[in-house]
Amino acid sequence: xxxxxxxxxxxxxxxxxxxxxxxxxxxxxxxxxxxxxxxxxxxxxxxxxxxxxxxxxxxxxxxxxxxxxxxxxxxxxxxxxxxxxxxxxxxxxxxxxxxxxxxxxxxxxxxxxxxxxxxxxxxxxxxxxxxxxxxxxxxxxxxxxxxxxxxxxxxxxxxxxxxxxxxxxxxxxxxxxxxxxxxxxxxxxxxxxxxxxxxxxxxxxxxxxxxxxxxxxxxxxxxxxxxxxxxxxxxxxxxxxxxxxxxxxxxxxxxxxxxxxxxxxxxxxxxxxxxxxxxxxxxxxxxxxxxxxxxxxxxxxxxxxxxxxxxxxxxxxxxxxxxxxx
Amino acid sequence: xxxxxxxxxxxxxxxxxxxxxxxxxxxxxxxxxxxxxxxxxxxxxxxxxxxxxxxxxxxxxxxxxxxxxxxxxxxxxxxxxxxxxxxxxxxxxxxxxxxxxxxxxxxxxxxxxxxxxxxxxxxxxxxxxxxxxxxxxxxxxxxxxxxxxxxxxxxxxxxxxxxxxxxxxxxxxxxxxxxxxxxxxxxxxxxxxxxxxxxxxxxxxxxxxxxxxxxxxxxxxxxxxxxxxxxxxxxxxxxxxxxxxxxxxxxxxxxxxxxxxxxxxxxxxxxxxxxxxxxxxxxxxxxxxxxxxxxxxxxxxxxxxxxxxxxxxxxxxxxxxxxxxxxxxxxxxxxxxxxxxxxxxxxxxxxxxxxxxxxxxxxxxx
Numbered sequence: 012x013x014x015x016x017x018x019x020x021x022x023x024x025x026x027x028x029x030x031x032x033x034x035x036x037x038x039x040x041x042x043x044x045x046x047x048x049x050x051x052x053x054x055x056x057x058x059x060x061x062x063x064x065x066x067x068x069x070x071x072x073x074x075x076x077x078x079x080x081x082x083x084x085x086x087x088x089x090x091x092x093x094x095x096x097x098x099x100x101x102x103x104x105x106x107x108x109x110x111x112x113x114x115x116x117x118x119x120x121x122x123x124x125x126x127x128x129x130x131x132x133x134x135x136x137x138x139x140x141x142x143x144x145x146x147x148x149x150x151x152x153x154x155x156x157x158x159x160x161x162x163x164x165x166x167x168x169x170x171x172x173x174x175x176x177x178x179x180x181x182x183x184x185x186x187x188x189x190x191x192x193x194x195x196x197x198x199x200x201x202x203x204x205x206x207x208x209x210x211x212x213x214x215x216x217x218x219x220x221x222x223x224x225x226x227x228x229x230x231x232x233x234x235x236x237x238x239x240x241x242x243x244x245x246x247x248x249x250x251x252x253x254x255x256x257x258x259x260x261x262x263x264x265x266x267x268x269x270x271x272x273x274x275x276x277x278x279x280x281x282x283x284x285x286x287x288x289x290x291x292x293x294x295x296x297x298x299x300x301x302x303x304x305x306x307x308x309x310x311x312x313x314x315x316x317x318x319x320x321x322x323x324x325x326x327x328x329x330x331x332x333x334x335x336x337x
Numbered sequence: 338x339x340x341x342x343x344x345x346x347x348x349x350x351x352x353x354x355x356x357x358x359x360x361x362x363x364x365x366x367x368x369x370x371x372x373x374x375x376x377x378x379x380x381x382x383x384x385x386x387x388x389x390x391x392x393x394x395x396x397x398x399x400x401x402x403x404x405x406x407x408x409x410x411x412x413x414x415x416x417x418x419x420x421x422x423x424x425x426x427x428x429x430x431x432x433x434x435x436x437x438x439x440x441x442x443x444x445x446x447x448x449x450x451x452x453x454x455x456x457x458x459x460x461x462x463x464x465x466x467x468x469x470x471x472x473x474x475x476x477x478x479x480x481x482x483x484x485x486x487x488x489x490x491x492x493x494x495x496x497x498x499x500x501x502x503x504x505x506x507x508x509x510x511x512x513x514x515x516x517x518x519x520x521x522x523x524x525x526x527x528x529x530x531x532x533x534x535x536x537x538x539x540x541x542x543x544x545x546x547x548x549x550x551x552x553x554x555x556x557x558x559x560x561x562x563x564x565x566x567x568x569x570x571x572x573x574x575x576x577x578x579x580x581x582x583x584x585x586x587x588x589x590x591x592x593x594x595x596x597x598x599x600x601x602x603x604x605x606x607x608x609x610x611x612x613x614x615x616x617x618x619x620x621x622x623x624x625x626x627x628x629x630x631x632x633x634x635x636x637x638x639x640x641x642x643x644x645x646x647x648x649x650x651x652x653x654x655x656x657x658x659x660x661x662x663x664x665x666x667x668x669x670x671x672x673x674x675x676x677x678x679x680x681x682x683x684x685x686x687x688x689x690x691x692x693x694x695x696x697x698x699x700x701x702x703x
Contacts, residue, residue: 015539015541196400205354205358205371205372205401207358208369208371208372208373211362211369211371216362216363217362217369218358218359218360218362218363219355219358219359220360220545221545224543224544224545226542226543226544226545227543227544227545227546229544230360230544230545231360231363231545234360234363234364235363238363246363288542288543288645289542291645291647292541292542292645292647293647293648294541
């Protein structure tokens with residue numbers, strides 16, 4: 012892991028986080044306007060997790076995501092313009108407009124896919140990590156999953172498999188406090204709401220970090236990924252964070268304290284914290300971050316315009332990409 | 338007991354739910370304490386204190402399940418095993434799941450007049466408590482990673498010792514020790530303290546807080562340094578041990594291994610023994626500002642990065658002798674035993690006869 016992040020590193024990380032935030036906030040607006048088909052689950056508020064982890068990855072490394080997958084896609088390098096078109100269900104989308112929000116995948120970028128099934132990612136990444144191990148190419152597999160998925164049998168089986176086979180795999184638990192509408196204080200209570208405690212029982216290193224602090228996630232993920240690349244086996248990384256929107260768009264969120272999101276946006280925003288720390292330390296200029304903000308805003312606007320203008324998938328594509336021959 | 342009825346006596350427990358989970362579990366062989374284990378420890382503390390006549394325990398509320406599980410254990414222990422528990426009082430305070438919880442809890446405990454505060458956590462947790470506990474003595478128990486300040490101690494016995502001091506059966510003055518502290522001020526504002534070690538590092542952000550990369554450490558200041566310590570104070574402890582009760586500390590300037598005055602291998606985290614180069618070391622006298630060479634970086638207090646400072650900031654570090662009081666558990670138990678306080682006929686044991694019978698295989702003589 013790099014001892015210190017360069018200015019270039021910092022600006023790239025900030026841009027990724029800003030891209031996720033702008034993208035999600037715009038999807039929120041477009042969904043409310045009724046212009047988007049299907050269902051969306053937004054990642055705003057959790058940017059530091061995806062970016063803090065993916066900044067250590069390359070295209071050979073594979074990740075699997077969740078129903079809340081836009082942030083992971085962007086952090087892993089999937090084209091934002093193509094993603095927007097995909098969510099619009101257009102031919103120019105990342106998956107030809109046939110996957111939509113919950114099935115965006117880009118194997119060239121090592122993004123194995125968002126996934127509508129809770130807890131589906133861990134076994135997929137266990138397989139990818141096994142492939143990495145057999146190929147001996149130094150790549151790793153990273154699975155992002157939530158506190159709700161942490162209770163799924165697929166997750167426990169995958170943790171057991173990863174430890175048994177010493178897979179180069181990192182379990183990144185995004186503990187955003189709610190399994191759909193159920194508080195983690197109730198849903199994940201096996202002796203503790205600190206779910207990392209459970210993973211430790213499987214015999215792998217398990218740590219808990221502030222998931223709203225890019226630097227904390229970056230440091231811990233860097234150590235975990237480096238360890239996996241060197242053959243040190245799996246690691247469990249619990250990142251405590253908060254989603255700013257509902258479980259899905261349209262969720263009335265009656266299960267949350269009234270000012271929870273308002274307070275988090277004001278006092279614990281990952282982007283604000285990143286900017287404050289980097290600027291105060293003299294590592295970047297505030298003006299440089301503002302320039303990125305403007306740039307990203309224009310990029311997202313372009314993505315929406317292009318998505319709106321793009322054609323629908325052709326009927327002839329209906330049966331393509333359904334099955335794959337190996 | 339010395340003039341106190343059992344109803345008067347309350348003792349506070351700070352059990353940090355976050356201790357034992359930091360990045361050192363990943364980069365070294367550090368062990369971790371689960372919430373379930375912390376609950377067991379608090380349970381044993383409560384039973385030990387109740388046995389010595391403590392009637393009420395003030396607890397810091399938490400959202401991690403420590404208090405919730407403890408209340409279940411109390412109900413089950415009382416009903417199924419016939420255990421005798423003190424009253425458990427939850428402090429009326431908001432819970433933010435951050436260091437401010439510990440601060441608030443200690444302030445509440447001080448206001449409510451607890452006689453002793455038992456702390457479960459690492460050096461960092463004890464540091465937070467020390468900032469706000471005033472003259473209330475602490476029983477310092479380790480559940481953290483790189484701990485030099487608190488000790489591993491069986492909780493039942495630690496609870497009994499806390500009870501002996503809290504009830505006045507053993508005078509505070511006989512078994513407590515005053516600790517040193519390192520104070521740090523940034524730009525002439527007194528900001529914080531460290532109980533064991535204060536380090537200046539190359540880090541430009543707080544990040545995951547814990548310090549584990551030796552190449553980033555530029556200067557180490559210690560209140561004391563034991564050769565058998567774990568953590569950054571071990572570097573000083575192996576170079577030039579300084580006892581906990583001495584009147585001075587130590588300041589080390591580091592350099593790359595192989596350069597400077599000496600290079601030694603120090604256990605800076607469990608299982609992590611690394612070469613450390615020492616350019617210079619100096620005794621620190623109380624109240625005298627230390628001479629610093631690092632102009633920007635992060636300030637690590639008792640193993641955790643807490644502040645970032647920049648070129649142009651005015652940084653002051655000095656040693657004080659007015660740190661928290663800690664109870665020597667071993668000495669407390671030894672004195673109480675010498676004075677016959679554990680005899681079933683001793684008035685010190687303010688326990689019901691049914692409890693005494695249940696705890697002793699021999700029918701007590703009254």
